[in-house]
Each structure stands twice: as C-alpha cells, then as structure tokens.
Amino acid sequence: MNTATLETLQQSRTVERIVEGVATSDGAGVSLTRVLSGKLQHRLDPFLMLDAFGSDDPDDYIAGFPDHPHRGFETITYMLAGRMRHRDSAGHEGLLENGGMQWMIAGRGAIHSEIPQQENGLMEGFQLWLNLPAQNKMTAPWYKDFPSSEIPGYTTGDGVTVRVIAGSSNGVAGAMTREITEPLYLDIHIPAGARFETAIPPSHNAFVYVYRGKVKVGDTQVETRRMGILSNAAEADGVSLAATADARLILVAGKPLNEPIVQYGPFVMNTQEEINQALEDYRNGKLA
Numbered sequence: 001m002n003t004a005t006l007e008t009l010q011q012s013r014t015v016e017r018i019v020e021g022v023a024t025s026d027g028a029g030v031s032l033t034r035v036l037s038g039k040l041q042h043r044l045d046p047f048l049m050l051d052a053f054g055s056d057d058p059d060d061y062i063a064g065f066p067d068h069p070h071r072g073f074e075t076i077t078y079m080l081a082g083r084m085r086h087r088d089s090a091g092h093e094g095l096l097e098n099g100g101m102q103w104m105i106a107g108r109g110a111i112h113s114e115i116p117q118q119e120n121g122l123m124e125g126f127q128l129w130l131n132l133p134a135q136n137k138m139t140a141p142w143y144k145d146f147p148s149s150e151i152p153g154y155t156t157g158d159g160v161t162v163r164v165i166a167g168s169s170n171g172v173a174g175a176m177t178r179e180i181t182e183p184l185y186l187d188i189h190i191p192a193g194a195r196f197e198t199a200i201p202p203s204h205n206a207f208v209y210v211y212r213g214k215v216k217v218g219d220t221q222v223e224t225r226r227m228g229i230l231s232n233a234a235e236a237d238g239v240s241l242a243a244t245a246d247a248r249l250i251l252v253a254g255k256p257l258n259e260p261i262v263q264y265g266p267f268v269m270n271t272q273e274e275i276n277q278a279l280e281d282y283r284n285g286k287l288a
C-alpha cells in the first residue's frame with residue numbers, strides 16, 4: 001500500500017441519474033446484471049458495457065463463457081471472489097482469482113473462453129467493456145493477467161482503501177494506463193462515516209456502481225447494486241463520496257471518443273460495413 005497525497009477538490013460532481021441494471025443471462029447460462037448497455041453507450045462513452053456478477057449458487061455461473069469472439073474494443077474483468085480460467089486462440093492462458101484483474105485488448109479479434117474453476121462458493125466480480133478508437137480497432141490482440149498483489153492501492157487517513165486498477169488517483173498510478181480513452185477504474189472501500197475524494201477531468205464521463213452498503217454524492221444516495229451516473233459540469237473537478245454505512249463501490253471514468261458506435265453482439269465497430277466484415281472474418285476462421 002502506498003501513501004497517497006490527497007487532492008483537494010474545488011467542487012464535486014453530482015449524480016445525474018440512478019440506474020438499476022437488468023438481470024440477464026449470457027455465455028452458456030451465467031446469471032448476471034447488465035448495468036451498462038446499448039442505451040447508455042453514448043452517455044458513458046468510451047464505456048460500452050458493465051456486467052456485475054455475484055452468486056454463491058453454482059447453477060448461476062458453472063457453465064461459464066465457452067469459445068466466443070470479440071473485435072473492436074477492450075475487456076476488463078475484475079474478480080472480487082472466485083476462480084476463472086481464460087484461454088484464447090492466440091495461445092494465451094491464465095487464471096483469474098480473488099482480487100485479480102485481466103485486461104484484454106481484443107483489437108482485430110480473438111476467440112476466447114472464460115470458464116469457472118470452482119464447483120461451489122462465491123463468484124463475484126465485474127466485466128467492463130472499453131471502446132477502442134477507430135484508429136486502433138484492428139490492432140493486434142493483447143492481454144495481461146494482474147494478480148491481486150500487482151494492483152496498486154493506498155489507504156487514506158480516514159481508513160478508506162482504494163485499489164487503482166487503471167489510471168491514477170491521488171497520485172497513485174494504477175495497474176494499467178491507456179492513451180486516448182484515459183480510463184480511471186478504482187475499487188473503493190469507505191468505512192461508515194468517512195469521506196473520499198478523487199479528481200476526474202470534467203469532460204470525462206464517469207459513474208459509480210455500489211456493490212456493498214451505500215454512498216452519498218452531494219444530496220443523492222446511491223444504494224447497493226445501483227449505478228450513479230455522475231454529471232459533467234465544467235466547474236466540477238472530481239467527485240466526493242460519503243459513506244453513512246460501510247460501503248464498497250467501483251468508480252469508472254474515461255475520455256469520450258465521440259465516434260459512431262455500431263455493435264453486433266461481441267463486435268463493436270464504427271460502421272455496419274465493418275460489422276459485416278467482422279462476421280465474414282469470423283465465419284472464415286480469420287479471428288482465430
């Protein structure tokens with residue numbers, strides 16, 4: 001754990017809207033909550049999807065995500081609890097477990113599988129999709145596993161603990177830094193009665209998702225399993241979060257791309273022609 005130099009905010013963002021995710025099933029039958037999807041992709045540009053999964057019933061996760069393709073974006077899987085094995089068509093293989101994170105740049109394409117390595121117990125975490133700019137959508141695929149010990153973090157004087165998955169917060173650089181979209185991804189634990197602040201550039205789109213307890217942003221309470229979309233105001237230079245009860249949440253922010261988004265399932269491109277090409281390449285085995 002690092003010692004952070006806490007930033008002083010001029011003004012906090014407020015909550016523009018509370019979003020309740022939609023319960024759904026994906027892969028071979030994994031139960032999850034889709035918190036961010038189609039309708040919010042423009043508002044939360046460059047983020048395309050956020051799935052939250054959390055269950056101690058193996059029927060909800062045991063089937064996993066067998067072989068499937070991706071093209072045109074990045075996936076960030078953050079595991080709070082559980083074990084999942086990743087394999088892809090480029091020969092990569094890795095085990096993702098308690099507190100670890102996997103960052104994949106699908107680029108021009110990869111076929112991969114994500115299969116649980118446990119038959120009981122809790123499986124909990126998030127998968128976030130981050131868009132790639134048009135100029136990088138056909139880049140070579142890349143991925144890296146970060147075990148929990150390789151995710152930087154810090155603790156504040158108020159006992160708030162922060163894990164910096166991407167970007168930087170209060171002077172602490174995270175496990176990943178990405179150009180262009182400049183994602184910030186924090187896992188924050190705030191004890192009851194404490195407050196936490198971090199800087200976010202005003203033009204970046206940002207949200208919080210509370211997975212334990214609740215937090216207050218200004219006058220708005222964000223309850224458990226709710227996303228709070230944070231307003232963009234030129235004079236707001238960050239966000240201030242207060243916990244009335246012990247709270248755990250993720251905070252995600254990024255610089256919008258302002259490019260057309262055309263999605264067909266696991267392919268996210270800029271035009272319909274590029275989607276057709278992705279489908280043709282997949283059928284012809286060119287994503288493998």
Ligand code: FE2
Nearest residue numbers: 065068070112
């Ligand atoms: Fe996937």
